[in-house]
Amino acid sequence: xxxxxxNVNSVRTRLDHVLAWLQSHQPxxxxxxxxxxxxxxxxxxxxxxxGYRVSFHGQKSYNGVALISRTPLDDVRCGFIGELPGDLxxxxxGEQKRVISALLDGVRVVNLxxxxxxxxxxxxxxxxxxxxxxxxxxREAAQERDEPLCIVxxxxxxxxxxxxxxxxxxxxxxxxxxxxxxxxNEALGEGMVDVFRAFEPDAGHWSWWDYRSxxxxxDSGWRIDHIxxxxxxxxxxxxxxxxxxxxxxxxxxxxxxxVVDLCWxxxxxxxxxxxx
Numbered sequence: 001x002x003x004x005x006x007n008v009n010s011v012r013t014r015l016d017h018v019l020a021w022l023q024s025h026q027p028x029x030x031x032x033x034x035x036x037x038x039x040x041x042x043x044x045x046x047x048x049x050x051g052y053r054v055s056f057h058g059q060k061s062y063n064g065v066a067l068i069s070r071t072p073l074d075d076v077r078c079g080f081i082g083e084l085p086g087d088l089x090x091x092x093x094g095e096q097k098r099v100i101s102a103l104l105d106g107v108r109v110v111n112l113x114x115x116x117x118x119x120x121x122x123x124x125x126x127x128x129x130x131x132x133x134x135x136x137x138x139r140e141a142a143q144e145r146d147e148p149l150c151i152v153x154x155x156x157x158x159x160x161x162x163x164x165x166x167x168x169x170x171x172x173x174x175x176x177x178x179x180x181x182x183x184x185n186e187a188l189g190e191g192m193v194d195v196f197r198a199f200e201p202d203a204g205h206w207s208w209w210d211y212r213s214x215x216x217x218x219d220s221g222w223r224i225d226h227i228x229x230x231x232x233x234x235x236x237x238x239x240x241x242x243x244x245x246x247x248x249x250x251x252x253x254x255x256x257x258x259v260v261d262l263c264w265x266x267x268x269x270x271x272x273x274x275x276x
Contacts, residue, residue: 002027005152007255031111035064073102112153132183149230162203163223
């Protein structure tokens with residue numbers, strides 16, 4: 001099972017890129033962030049024409065998340081309110097369309113677009129921390145069903161020095177502050193593991209290059225697009241890679257896709273799942 005995450009920075013602007021990548025790599029599920037389109041205008045038929053199904057949760061010009069799947073998804077849930085129906089703060093935070101989840105062959109995949117925060121002095125920074133605190137409650141509610149859990153997305157946080165091209169200068173600032181890192185660690189809990197780091201311990205692997213200041217040409221990037229797996233899935237992971245080449249194309253997103261390959265369903269259970 002191939003599960004991919006990609007902040008496309010406008011699905012309509014980058015539609016040809018996304019369709020070509022899907023046809024080339026054939027993931028079972030592509031999780032998109034920053035689709036920047038209201039639901040009635042989402043280019044659904046373009047994906048259906050190449051054999052994919054679409055679930056989306058978007059808004060005009062900003063934010064937006066979508067699930068592009070080869071097979072039908074079950075129990076699609078939109079927004080924090082999808083797991084926290086009685087949580088007033090979840091409803092308030094849900095005004096920005098940043099969360100969607102679904103079951104793919106029994107795996108709960110959660111697709112997130114975490115707020116950027118802008119700067120440590122911006123009012124968007126405490127909003128980001130509040131959002132991450134709500135994510136903790138969301139994750140805890142989802143785990144009560146004991147579903148294998150995969151959390152993906154643009155997290156807008158470089159969790160360690162090795163995730164940032166210039167950690168001496170950038171650590172402590174936005175996307176690399178102690179408060180953001182602590183909030184995300186608490187939101188994920190002890191049972192969720194960064195699968196990319198299970199395969200690649202070294203620095204120098206980025207998923208985002210700012211459009212400004214020639215960041216791509218200088219390879220001055222950040223690794224802020226992550227895939228986290230619950231422990232029952234981690235042992236089934238065969239690889240996790242960043243498709244860096246997508247960032248080098250003409251008029252690209254500033255992010256590259258990240259893809260995890262899971263041996264799912266587990267080989268010992270294939271016959272049982274085939275009869276389901």
